[in-house]
Amino acid sequence: MDEAAFRSGICAIVGRPNVGKSTLLNAILGEKVAITTPVPQTTRHAIRGIHTTADAQIVFIDTPGIHKPRTLLGSRLNDVAQGALDGVDLVVFVVDGDGGVGRGDAYLAEVLAESGVPLIGVLNKVDRLSRNGQLPALAALAELGEFDEIVPISARRGEQVELLVDLINQRLPEGPPLYPLDITTDSDQAQRIAEIVREKAMVAMREEVPHSIAVLVDEAGPGRTDGVTAIFASIYVERDSQKGIVIGRQGAVLARIGTAARPEIEALVGTPVYLDLRVKLMKEWQRDPKKLDSLGY
Template identity: 40%
Template sequence: MFSSGFVSVIGRPNSGKSTLINYILGQKVVITSDKAQTTRNQIQCIYNGSNSQLVFIDTPGVHKPKHRLGEKMLKSVERSLNEMDALMLVIDASVALGKGDKFVIEKLSNISSPIILVMNKIDLVDMETAKEKADKLKQLFKPTKTYYISALKGDNVQDLLKDLENLMPEGPQYYPEDQIVDHPERFVISEIVREKLLHYTQEEIPHSLAVEILSVSNRENKDLIDVEGVIYVERESQKKIVIGKKGNLLKKIGKEARQDIERLLGSHIYLDLWVKEKKDWRNKERFLKDLGY
């Protein structure tokens, strides 16, 4: 019997959802960062077992929105909760229970699908503390099962994955075996560039950044792919920071992104990045749609 189904991965920003999905898939398909709200889009990531296919829905971290982009991110999460075969609620076990955790659990109040409570980052905290936090969460809702894992190191992840496979109904193979993400190539490339930007920028700048890949084209008669992209910021001062002194930061970001893109595409890359100011882009409905939000 072949089983298949959809698993929504939800949780607060920076709880380790994307790290967990990357570990399950055995390669990096969604970006990670220590900055909150790294994931902005709902991304379907495909895991193929020997007799199963699990489609993980990587969602933006659940948070109270402060602008239109934030509202779209929250709506993306809420849509992902409907008609799922299972949900994974990923909790950072290394930090104290807070209002944000309760806000996430409120979103689960009318869900009938199995909910797996995943206490992540147990490599950063002792087990007694992790279990105490889990017990407090269980007073707010009743999970189908609880796992204590480290998405970074892989502790107990295989046991979690096996349980998820057992929860899936009999069903078809939704995606080809060689497909691991449902988004087009340009989206994945733009996310790689944004990950490098998140790593090298601080304070409000990471949340004010957007990346658009304008073109990906093979250069004639050469083993070379030309990639052209634009990095959008909201203020002129942010543009100067992203470019850096004598363009050094932009060059560093471009170099590291190019290396990851080459691994992704299996070809040499010429990456051309520009930085443009787009005031208050997070509140511009038409611009958000153009970016795919």
């Protein structure tokens, strides 16, 4: 390997909530490092995903979508997303080809233009569009700003994702790797486990409950049975009435969350897993700075 030719840099994935940023990151990495659900505002941390090849390393930052904040959690998420632009080499700006390019995208594009960072525009979810439908959507995206490239993709199907990675690689500055060559994320295992549980809990809920959910891993270590990892995690809700919803009749909903989460956690830790989930009340945690801190937001 020619040392001098190695490229590395930071690429932020930016876009409105639910356009498919986390799905795209997972598609690029071929591994789930960011949870995805049909519920807008699923991503709460800026998650770093690291893509390394023989001659380049891209450090992706998957940001929470920028949106109009309604709660303290919402405004902290905006801070995370905007703060994520500091020091990035490149921004991948994602819009939803299915939902259409709109005012929210235009607002974001303005913020990005001010930052002066080079932009690649991505039209996602083209699996939902006919070829004829793609053209006006691509044109609407092109109107939003000065893009180095515009790429139509389907993150869900992995279509055109390799092309996008090549285009990013070409635009990175020369430099040594920023992270070890063999890792795909800098999230620690407890965070990743908590996120998997949160994803399963969110998809098991309806209406406003998903946003009231936070998950912390209390303990993870060797279980009583040889070779089994025992994991104790708490699912926090904001209101007393939500406890029963998450638990379900005779624990049915909680059991379903555990059943869905366990195989993914086992794949992550590499052993069979004993998973103990508890539902706890943390009143109005989205509006309380101390509680947000304790939950890691």
